[in-house]
Amino acid sequence: MAERILDVKNLEINFHTYAGDVxxxxxxxxxLDKGETLAIVGESGSGKSVTTKSLMGLLANNAEVVGGSIMYHDQDILKKSEKEMQNIRGKDIAMIFQDPMTSLDPTMKIGQQIAEPLMKHKKLDKKKAWAQALDILKLVGIVNPEKRINEYPHQFSGGMRQRIVIAIALVCYPEVLIADEPTTALDVTIQAQILDLMKELQSKIETSIIFITHDLGVVAGMADRVAVMYAGKIVEYGTVDEIFYNPQHPYTWGLLNSMPTLSSTLLEAIPGTPPDLLDPPKGDAFAARSAYAMKIDIEKEPPFFKVSDTHYAATWLLHPDAPKVTPPTEIVRRQKLFAEMSTNKSVKA
Incomplete structure (x- = not known):
């Protein structure tokens, strides 16, 4: 059985605003288990980044954790002081942020920025820290690292800056790496290179990754498991194959339906907008945007229904008494593929 590194339970976070609590x-x-990649997907504002910033103790001043626990091994991160978190941040749990330019100090040489975590967490002297910084620059694919280690962030392209940010996050070989939309600001070619690099480095240093994205296409080649978030809640989770080929929640259907595929040129946007979380709906938060909503969706929040040992979805459509509905054409196609894949697996077994 895989070793469990992180266990988040019943986490609740409010933001205090002039209008009230969001x-x-x-x-x-x-x-999160050792060596695996968990992707958290959903539209902007679904709560992905807030969830992962809470793992790092980096919530905004107006945020308050009002319930739940975040167990890192056997310690609750939420009960740690800022000083204790400073010892964990960068060493045990590291984060790659969305925009490399805002993550790097424009006044410091990149060698200094990579060496700093080693001097703080590993207590290395400057010479040894710079030597290791040079090694990790080579590892992340910076050409001519001996020269470039003395350059400043503005002297690098966007893709190279993101490699440097990855180098800073990985230099202490953290146990958990959180990647918050690390390829959003990059073009498609560079995006693919960065994703390949992260997978390659993961196998080399045996880190576990939480990958945040709104782009389901990126998830397919990266993740082992996927959690789908909507309006501050996880609405479906399962293995990457289960979420891609046998999705059960109408919101997951909508996300997959709005993704370009080779078999379909028609992209369908999800109608409407997410609910106001100052006053969340009492039923299924997605009901107002769903063509499959029933009366119970408005009145009562659905529990998680079990699809398989690894796959759960919070939708009343999975209740034994729910009417049978036909998902969008693209989803039906995926589910047929999933059935064929499952049949082939059982035949081989």
Whole structure:
């Protein structure tokens, strides 16, 4: 059985605003095992970044954790002081942020920025820290690293800056790496290179990754498991094949339907907008945007229904008494593929 590194249970986070409390994260639970990649997907504003910033103790001043726990091994991160978190941040749990230019100090040489975590966490002297910084620059594919280690962030392209940010995050060989939309600002070619690099480095240093994205296409080649977030809640989770080929929640259907594929040129946007989390709906938060909503969706929040040992979805459509509905054509195509894949697996077994 895989070693469990992180276990988030019933996490609830509110943001205090002049208009009232925004219930940004509502009863979120998930776990991360050693060496695996968990992708958290959803539209902007669904709560992905807030959830992962709470793992780092980097929430905004107006944010308050009002419930739940974040167990890193056997310690609750939420009970740690800022000083204790400073010892964990960068060493045990590291983060790659969305925009490399805002993550790097424009006044410092990149060698200094990579060496700094080694001097703080590993207590290395400057010479040894710079030597290791040079090694990791080579590892992340910076050409001519001996010269470039003395250059400043503005002297690098966007793709190279993102490699440097990855180098800073990985230089202490953290146990958990959080990647918050690390390829959003990059063009498609560079994006593919960065994703390949992250997978390659993961196998070399045996880190576990939480990968945040709104782009399901990126997830397919990266993740082992996927958690789908909507309006501050996880609405479906399962293995990457289960979410891609046998999705059960109408929101997951909508996300997949709005993704370009070779078999379909028609992209369908999800109608409407997410609910106001100052006053969250009492039923299924996605009901107002769903063509499959029933009366119970408006009145009562659905529990998680079990699809398989690894696959759960919070939708009343999975209740035994729910009417049978036909998902969008693209989803039906995927589910047929999933059935064929499952049949082939059982035949081989």
């Amino acid at each position: 219930k940004a994260i509502r009863d979120v639970s998930f776990h």
